[in-house]
Amino acid sequence: MKTLDEREIQDLYTGSVFAACMIDPDWAREQADRLLALFTETDARPMLCEPAELDPEGLVVAVGFVSNGLPPAELRPVGDEFVRCLQLIERELGRPVVGVMPLAAAGVNAMVPPLVALQAGLPLVDADPMGRVFPLVSQTVFTVAGLPAGPVAAAGATGEAAVVQVEEPVRVDRVLRALAGVYGGWAATASYPMTGATLAAAGVQGSTTRLLRIGGILNADTSIREKYDALGRMDGMKLRVRARVSGVAWTASATQPGQTARPSSVTLVGEPNGRIVQLEIQDEVLLLMVDGVVRAAVPDIITILDARDGTPATLEDLWAGNTIDILVMTADAAWYSPAGMKLAGPTAFAALGVQQ
Structure with a gap:
């Protein structure tokens, strides 16, 4: 396992913005700032691990925001939404979660897992369902592999939470977008529960490490030509x-x-x-x-x-x-x-x- 320090959180943020090419990086910046604020309150740091380092039968879930398809809402997270989602998944499946991964390895959802990992005392797993970002929750390599997206837990900033029993990934988008609208424009979610062995076989491997490397190159005190040479x-x-x-x-x-x-x-x-x-x-x-x-x-x-x-x-x-x-x-x-x-x-x- 690898400990992520303050510099690497900044590199992860830069890499996540690079990979997403988003409209507005404010939500991603906010997650990074929340995580760095936690660093001042505790000596604990997020731990990054490979799927092979987990119990092969241990439960791993993807965490990330899902919006209702409109620009980000002004309603901001309280901070406990994702932990509540993990608790709902554990209660639903009767098993503890042993690791979290990004719902997407880009944008705000690349910055959510290290924060959730630190809050929940779990490792951040260096794999994910997309290896980039797509607009739909169902657009994952897990869908390609025929794996179910559910059950899915979703929570909002005002206390509402739900567990969605859905197997078909294409249905997940319709249901979660509807919930996000009810919750105020977005929902914190925990989805694609699977074993560490399944993640090692079907997930996109090394996705967080790739963002860290990109961010490290772009944040380095070097010329633009040197940055591009390194990216190349x-x-x-x-x-x-x-x-x-x-x-x-x-x-x-x-x-x-x-x-x-x-x-x-x-x-x-x-x-x-x-x-x-x-x-x-x-x-x-x-x-x-x-x-x-x-x-x-x-x-x-x-x-x-x-x-x-x-x-x-x-x-x-x-x-x-x-x-x-x-x-x-x-x-x-x-x-x-x-x-x-x-x-x-x-x-x-x-x-x-x-x-x-």
């Missing part, structure tokens, strides 16, 4: 494009249940070659085209960085005249299987016209 040496880094935003077209169209209807198209001009670069977005970047040719598409991880210093940018930085660096990383191999592509490849977002 990582497994899965496949493309970098520098371009200046020339136009943003915000549109709306029908989406899958639980997804926000906020797709958009961003046109950029490549520097220094003048090529036409286009990004298709719905809460995250789904497609990258250069001169009309698709260069990357989901499940690839497509993200953006500030071209001046290499810090992670957000979708709010896509304003006309701004120059950004677009980076592409491969996702877990399971996502490029026929079943993975059907669940989270371009055809899964065909309502946006995102196709190859």
Whole structure:
């Protein structure tokens, strides 16, 4: 097991913003700040472990926020919601939870598990269901493997909590989004309960370590060229494009249940070659085209960085005249299987016209 210190929490935050390319990182920052505040109150620190270090029959669950598909609510967590979810799962299954993992290895849900792990006195397991972030709870490698999402525990900031008995992952999104709406816009959840052995066989391995490494590179006191060289040496880094935003077209169209209807198209001009670069977005970047040719598409991880210093940018930085660096990383191999592509490849977002 590895102890995570203050610097590594900062690296994890940076890596989580990089991997998510989100609209607003405030909720992720808030989770990091809550965790660092706990560091001043206790000598305990989150422990990161591999699935193989757990009891093979021990119970592991994924923890993360689920929203009702709208922008983050002003109602903030009290702080005990996830611990209550763990208690509900333990009561439902009659077994103790021995470890927690991220619901998604990016964004706010990458920052939730170390906080929950410290609160509950459990290890953070270095694996997860996505290896990145997708808009639907059902878009996981566990779904690809035919594993159930439930039972799922959900809790809100005002005291309500529920255990959802659901086996089909596609149903989880509809039910949890409905609960999130009732709870005030979001729900803390514990889902995908499974043994350590199952997680070791079916999960995306090393996902938190990958975020720590990315964050460490980007937070290092080095030049932007050195940062990019280091990122380029990582497994899965496949493309970098520098371009200046020339136009943003915000549109709306029908989406899958639980997804926000906020797709958009961003046109950029490549520097220094003048090529036409286009990004298709719905809460995250789904497609990258250069001169009309698709260069990357989901499940690839497509993200953006500030071209001046290499810090992670957000979708709010896509304003006309701004120059950004677009980076592409491969996702877990399971996502490029026929079943993975059907669940989270371009055809899964065909309502946006995102196709190859």
